[in-house]
Amino acid sequence: MISKRAREVQISPTVALTGKIAELRRQGTDIISFNIGEPDFPTPDYVKKAAFDAINKNFTKYPPASGFLDLKEAVVNKLRIDNGLSYDPKQICVSNGAKQAVVNALYALCGEGDEVIIPVPCWVSYTEMVKLTGADSVLVKVDEKNGFALDLAAIESAITPRTKAIIINTPNNPSGAVYSEESLRQLAAMAVEHDFYIISDEIYEKLIFDEEKHFCIGSISPEVQERCVIINGVSKAYAMPGWRIGYSAAAKPIAKAIEAFQSQMTSGACSVSQKAALAAITGPQDDLNKMREEYDRRRRFMQKRLSEIDGFACDPVKGAFYLLPDISGLLGRTYAGKTIASSMDLASFLLEKANIAVVPGEAFNAKDKLRFSYANSMDNLAEGLNRIEAAIALLS
Numbered sequence: 001m002i003s004k005r006a007r008e009v010q011i012s013p014t015v016a017l018t019g020k021i022a023e024l025r026r027q028g029t030d031i032i033s034f035n036i037g038e039p040d041f042p043t044p045d046y047v048k049k050a051a052f053d054a055i056n057k058n059f060t061k062y063p064p065a066s067g068f069l070d071l072k073e074a075v076v077n078k079l080r081i082d083n084g085l086s087y088d089p090k091q092i093c094v095s096n097g098a099k100q101a102v103v104n105a106l107y108a109l110c111g112e113g114d115e116v117i118i119p120v121p122c123w124v125s126y127t128e129m130v131k132l133t134g135a136d137s138v139l140v141k142v143d144e145k146n147g148f149a150l151d152l153a154a155i156e157s158a159i160t161p162r163t164k165a166i167i168i169n170t171p172n173n174p175s176g177a178v179y180s181e182e183s184l185r186q187l188a189a190m191a192v193e194h195d196f197y198i199i200s201d202e203i204y205e206k207l208i209f210d211e212e213k214h215f216c217i218g219s220i221s222p223e224v225q226e227r228c229v230i231i232n233g234v235s236k237a238y239a240m241p242g243w244r245i246g247y248s249a250a251a252k253p254i255a256k257a258i259e260a261f262q263s264q265m266t267s268g269a270c271s272v273s274q275k276a277a278l279a280a281i282t283g284p285q286d287d288l289n290k291m292r293e294e295y296d297r298r299r300r301f302m303q304k305r306l307s308e309i310d311g312f313a314c315d316p317v318k319g320a321f322y323l324l325p326d327i328s329g330l331l332g333r334t335y336a337g338k339t340i341a342s343s344m345d346l347a348s349f350l351l352e353k354a355n356i357a358v359v360p361g362e363a364f365n366a367k368d369k370l371r372f373s374y375a376n377s378m379d380n381l382a383e384g385l386n387r388i389e390a391a392i393a394l395l396s
Contacts, residue, residue, distance in 0.1 A: 009131060012124050021357050032384040034372045035357040037173065037322075039239035041294075043276075044287035047238060050279035054272045063268030066259040067094025067247070071278045075247050078281055082205075084219035085230065091255040093262060094277075096269045098203045098233035098246030100262070102167070103129050105199050105229040105248055108257035110135040114164035119150055121324065121366035123173045123201075135164065139365055147317065148177035148324070152186050159190065165197040170214070171204040171319025174364045174371040178208055178319040181215040188217055188224045198228045203246070204320040206237035206288060209296045212318040218249075226251045229258075236320075237288055238280040245269055245277040295321050298374040298381055305385040306372070310392055321375045324361070328368040333395040340395065343370050353394065354387040 021031050054060075066072070072089040079085040095101040102125075110116060112134040118126050120139045127137045140158045143151045155166070166187070170179040191198050198217055205214045218228035233246030248258055262268075299321070306314040306325050311333075314325035333340050335353075340346050343360040347370060350356045361369030374381060 005132065009128050012128070021351075024351075029355055031351075031355050031357055032380050032387070033357045033376065034374075034384060035359045036373050036375060038241040038375060039236060039291065039321075040375045040377065041239040041287075041291050043239050043243070044280070044283075046283050046287075047240065047276045047280045050283075051272050051276040054275035059271055059275060061271060063271045063274060065263035065268050066255075067092065067268060068271070068274050068278075071274050071281075072247075074278055074281045075249070079230070079249055083216035083230070085216065085225060085249065087249050088252075091249055091252055093248050093250075093255060093258045094269050094274060095233075095246045095248065095262060096266055097235065097244045098201065098231050099125060100266065101231045101233070101246040101248040101258075102126070102199065102201060103132070104258040104261050105231065105250065105254070106130060106133050106135070106165075107261045108250075108254050109197050109199075109229070110164050113162060115160060115162040116164060117155060117158050117166040119155070119166075119168065121148070121172075121174050121361065121364040121369065122167070123169055124363045126167050126169075127365075130167075136162075138163070142175070142177070147315065148172065148175035150179055150183045150187060152183060152190075155187065156190055159194050159196070163194060163196045165199055166191070167199045167201065168217070169201040169203075171208060173204065173320055174322050174359070174361075174366070174369075175324045176317030176320045176322045178212050178214065178317075181213075184215055184217040185220060188220050188227075191227050192223060196227070198224075199231065200228055201231040203231065203233055203236050205232060207292060207295060207321060208319045209292075209299060210316075210318055214319075229254060234277045234280045238277075239287075239291065240276065240280060243270070243273040243276055245273050295374065298376075298378060299323070301378065302372060302374045302381055302385065305381075309385070309389050311395075321373055323372045323374065324364075324366065324369045325372065326368055327361075327370050330392070330395065331368065335395050343367055346370060349395075350388060350391055354384075354391040356384050356387055356391075 072092040110133040114135040116130045130137045140154045143149045218225040230249040235241040306312045311330035312325045347360040359371040
């Protein structure tokens with residue numbers, strides 16, 4: 001019999017949906033994916049060249065558990081320049097994707113009886129990651145009327161003596177929200193006053209639009225930085241999801257614990273991928289800027305078209321590559337005698353009748369929402385939204 005923990009943890013809904021879509025495609029179904037949380041662009045050529053060079057130089061041995069020094073130094077420099085943070089390379093751990101970096105941080109900080117506050121809607125994996133540590137997730141809704149902003153009063157009300165940490169994600173998956181400097185300063189003050197940690201997932205940091213600015217909560221003061229674990233990586237900004245390189249930056253005792261956990265669970269991240277990540281972080285940023293410009297063009301197009309489709313309410317957002325429209329206006333409608341009672345029902349209907357893949361809001365603790373990714377070509381966005389509009393017209 002499998003363990004209690006294995007019985008309790010759930011497979012990621014987005015991973016499960018990707019598997020279903022792959023099977024439909026194998027059967028010849030023309031699926032347009034608005035569910036994928038990864039860039040559709042190729043990895044920049046200069047990054048690929050760095051990887052080929054590493055292979056040709058036989059740079060294929062086991063890496064140090066927390067990453068190669070040159071990459072960690074590059075991360076330190078990036079955090080100093082971009083985020084106003086001061087770290088030593090020993091405080092950096094290069095992981096197998098930012099996802100592992102979050103898990104490492106939770107294992108280093110949390111255990112049985114602890115509570116972790118998570119603003120919702122939230123990325124699908126946070127609650128399951130917390131569960132793996134034995135801690136409990138405390139879900140706090142964001143302020144949807146103000147662009148999915150942090151609801152600071154609700155967060156403060158959720159703090160108890162058991163509160164060990166809060167996980168924030170800005171820019172946010174799934175909402176696209178970018179948390180304001182003012183709200184993050186207030187959150188930091190709560191962390192200091194009530195003695196808890198902040199795990200700040202900043203993987204979408206480079207994908208921000210409309211002259212919005214990313215603010216790193218750890219930059220407020222050395223006291224706040226000591227309470228933060230900063231998470232980032234190269235997957236989203238540099239179109240490198242399959243290279244599996246993320247990293248964390250933390251106070252020395254936490255960083256040491258993170259390294260210890262990683263050394264026992266997976267050891268270091270792929271040596272060749274680390275050389276590619278080094279090139280991405282230190283090299284020219286022209287490709288990143290071009291990708292961001294194209295994401296912005298898609299964002300504007302998709303937000304406008306969704307807002308024009310009956311039953312969808314889609315406000316503009318400032319970051320990542322997602323939209324999270326409200327579909328409550330469609331709940332209760334029917335097709336062929338079946339009622340659309342949830343976002344899960346609507347997602348299934350769109351997959352069946354329009355060959356469109358979206359992620360139901362239930363995956364993000366947002367039951368009256370659907371998540372759309374615009375990490376897809378403009379042709380596919382246009383065709384997919386036309387299909388959705390035609391399918392919605394079938395509902396009564």
